[in-house]
Amino acid sequence: MTEPADHPLVTAVKPLVDAMGAELLAPSQATTEDVVLAWEGDDVIAVRLPQLSESLDHILAAMERRHGMPLAELDRKAKQGVVRTLEARGAFSVRHG
Numbered sequence: 001m002t003e004p005a006d007h008p009l010v011t012a013v014k015p016l017v018d019a020m021g022a023e024l025l026a027p028s029q030a031t032t033e034d035v036v037l038a039w040e041g042d043d044v045i046a047v048r049l050p051q052l053s054e055s056l057d058h059i060l061a062a063m064e065r066r067h068g069m070p071l072a073e074l075d076r077k078a079k080q081g082v083v084r085t086l087e088a089r090g091a092f093s094v095r096h097g
Helices: 008-020 052-067 076-088
Strands: 023-025 035-039 042-048
Touching (some): 008 023, 008 035, 052 076
Antiparallel strands (some): 023 042, 035 042
């Protein structure tokens, strides 16, 4: 990314972008599928959203970091909590994908 990383808009959205597994780009690098964010009428940053499979991988990796171990090693109660979180985040909403 060539845009200033210390711009207030970039600073504000970066935690959300990171949590989603998205990517920040210069507006000049944006395609029609990217989201360009403007500040006071000037394009500041573009956000490239992850593909669905990348997003799910990102969510699972974050959950493993949160629990401090691979999800397969969690006890039954913790695994049930993971499934509830995945359901709440829409991981099971795509069928036959």
